[in-house]
Amino acid sequence: MAEEHGGRRRPRLVLIASPLQGHMTPMIHLATFLHSKAFFSITIAHSELNPPDPSNHPDFTFLPLRDNLSSTSDFAGAVKFLQTLNDNCKPLFKQHLVNIVNAQKDTSSSDHQKESTVVVIYDNLMYFAGSVAGDLGLPSIMLRTSSASFFPVINIIPQLHQQGRFPVQGKDYRFNCFAFTDGSSEIVPELHPLRYKDLPFSGISIEQTLETINMIIPKTPPSAILWNTLEFLESSALTIIRDHYKVPVFTIGPLHKIIPTPSTSFLEEDTSCITWLDKQAPKSVVYVSLGSLAKVDEKISIEMAWGIANSNQPFVWVVRPGSVRGFEWIEFLPEGLVAEMKTRGLIVKWAPQKDVLAHFAVGGFWSHCGWNSTLESMFEGVPMLCQPFELDQKVNCRNLSDVWKIGVEVVVERGEIEGVIRRVLVSKEGEEMKERALEIQEKVKVAVSHGGSSQNSLKELVEYILSL
Template identity: 70%
Template sequence: MLQEIVSELHPIRYKDLPLLGIPKEQALKTINLIIPKKPPSAFLWNTLEFLEPTDKQAPRSVVYVSLGSVANVDEKVSTEMAWGLANSNQPFLWVVRPGSVQGFEWFEFLPEGLVSQLKMRGLIVKWAPQKEVLAHSAVGGFWSHCGWNSTLESMFEGVPMLCQPFEFDQKVNCRYLSYVWKIGVEIVVERGEIEDAIRRVLVGKKGEEMKQRAMEIQEKVKVAVCHGGSSHNSLEAFVDYILSL
């Protein structure tokens, strides 16, 4: 049932519908997380600190992992993510927001041996300047929750995506990225599946084809936001409407 296409909403499946199966109380709790309870951690970090380690990496070889500012995941999911990253043998930059793993402050739940493997291959941080990271030549894939802002930022830089949606419009965005535009793959949270998905995006012929499609969409996005482009014109029309009230 969940895999079936919704009538008149092709290619959206029932499983892609926003808030499917989420109780109202949980949805409200998630929305409340958007309201900051303390100063953003962005002020604590030098943005260049996250870009400099990738300077020695090959072009388009690094997978950037960030699941947004709201999503909370459990220990099991985070552990599978960690093993998938370690086993892929690809360099990575993984943003683990403090408190984003249920019941833990950061990533102290990971086995010491796994942490050692991760440190040999990549970098785990609490925050990263996302636009600058996606624009870096070493970044070849963005593992994301598929929030619309993150999706647009990735498309603007021509970076293919690994999609791990949670709620709201994220599942619909994931469906379009992976099924319609074909510039992303949907993540199955199991270490072997994750390892395979990372390699599909960053290595081999399929990855090159996905990168080419992402670059074609990048050009269309840039045209849309330029003077006279569709997005530029829509914004101007919206401003004119507001001013006319």
């Protein structure tokens, strides 16, 4: 019988992700894989904000949690948002979990089967789920959707603060996208090649920084940790993580390529850009998208527009409605500039990013360097233009430019932008970057194929869950 394993029913998995695109998407991919490969019963608990579409996943059970939030920007800072999200979702999640456990017991006693284990798999931002599982004596597995390299960085920040090295005194280095001549450009010796300006949380107070780190690094380690990354890509960071937690760590990325799933995008995708790309020359187009959350000042957006226009290269530019502060969409652009840009490219509200990156015409990806976007670009062998904003994005940017050498930092000034687009798309340096990107692409494809490190890790994960 499919639900049985060694005389015991297979565990029921309860998965919970935060209402952020970059967290919900990998969790749905993971749930789809675990259901298809091991016949696990899947329950998805989720906040009412940005819920998944149950009709896309008819085999799953969905449990909405009251969060009393209307948007991710309800609060001025991430700390208050995360605290409110976790506090509001916790009571109902605990009640759901108790009901599931009791239902398992009732079923097992009525059909003389051994009761099956309930296993909680939770996104690290929904940290309450780990504590609830612990209170109920249930095994819990944490899914980390950031780069592994982010962990050593946030783990050392309290120490750097105690030593008076963070934040850099008297300097505001909130955005990597401007040039710096002060101490924030110095290397952090313990984190080479990261600079002080690559450290996260530079836009908030040190008190909020330490509070956030305290929230997202669990006091009690989960039973195991899943990381949406690849063993070959971040081996040194993964060694630090394993030494720190001393629990099984499974590297299972990139999850978006492990198993096909229906689109999980919170925004409607404009697929017309694919038809337009079909008419462009190979590797000639720069694709510009700064993710699902970033908000950009008008001044930065106008510099971006002039840089794109002056580069004379074809482009697809995603401008999310409301993403430019003070504007509904692209009203910030001068009329003449819009007309000029239309002769060479497209501006869309949202794009099917995986399809765009896989298209033969795309030669560069100008990105905020979120981890999902980074993995998607790597899988397609597309070099990156890096404009990070916060959290692991700045760490990813530095790794892309200085470790993996398949990306280049963007300084937001129209002349710099024009130059960097041309460097990536049409220069000898860009050709060398594309070659390195293709080498990494091959390694990623090996990892996700049969017998590769990520496939083996997923197989070990299934066995691990069955052993609980």
